[in-house]
Amino acid sequence: MEISFLGKKALVTGAGQGIGRAITQKLVECQAEVIAVSKTKAHLEVxxxxxxxxxxxxxxxSNWEATEEALKNIGPxxxxxxxAGVSKCQSLGDITADAVDMTFSVNVRAVINVTQIVSGIMKKQGRGGAIVNISSQAGMVALLDHCVYCxxxxxxxxxxxxxxLExxxxxxxxxxxxPTVVMTEMAKVAxxxxxxxxxxxAxxxxxxxxxxxxxxxxxxxxLSDKADMITGAILPVDGGYTAC
Incomplete structure (x- = not known):
């Protein structure tokens, strides 16, 4: 099955490394114009x-206002x-306020902010669009020392x-x-x-x-028109973990 994004523009957050980097590279291979977003300038330069x-x-x-300012002129x-996502492993009883604030601000709050900005652009364009959120099997099952991340x-x-729905x-x-554990630098630590x-x-x-x-x-x-009738789906990519 061949997928082409010729004539489409994509925005990828957390594009500097790991999954986001790989997605960015493949979107370009599939002829998309890509905006790569990261908080680390050195990663973007490479x-x-x-x-x-x-x-x-x-x-x-994680900075709501700075994000609005940075994305206000991105065009179509x-x-x-x-x-983009972060994880800090802490056991219940040792969870810190900073860990909660940081994890929710990037993994949830920033998604709301970026999606509001980009979906607003898509609505004005009037030609639809596709959004994919990178979640985790941790959204479906409990993982030890991952209370906040889950x-x-x-x-x-x-x-x-x-x-x-909206x-x-x-x-x-x-x-x-x-996905299950993806062998990125963040996962290798966790x-x-x-x-x-x-x-x-096991x-x-x-x-x-x-x-x-x-x-x-x-x-x-x-993201492609091959999935034109799929929306609201949570697709496990976990080697069968959540099924069994």
């Missing part, structure tokens, strides 16, 4: 050197990937459904992709304990974690 056609925006998405947008991803899944009349589709890793993989029929590419292709499908 990505720009590798993919010169992209437009880059450096902004901390057809596709949005809300990928809560944010559960909130994100419900946001996906509500956004699909944006559907404008032919703007909204879906979530919910999943550095071999005992913890073995326990998780619960997965496929017995392995994701690589970024395993998330990229479902995202591309949901």
């Amino acid at each position: 990505l720009k050197s590798e993919v010169p056609s992209i437009q880059t925006i450096c902004v901390d998405l 947008v057809d596709l949005l990937v809300n990928n 809560a944010t991803k559960g909130a994100l899944d419900q946001l996906t459904r509500c956004m699909a 944006l559907g009349p404008y032919q703007i589709r909204v879906n979530s992709v919910s 999943w550095s304990d071999p005992v913890k890793v073995a326990e998780m993989k 619960k997965m029929p496929l017995g392995r974690f994701c690589e970024p590419k395993d998330v990229v292709y479902p995202v591309l499908y949901l």
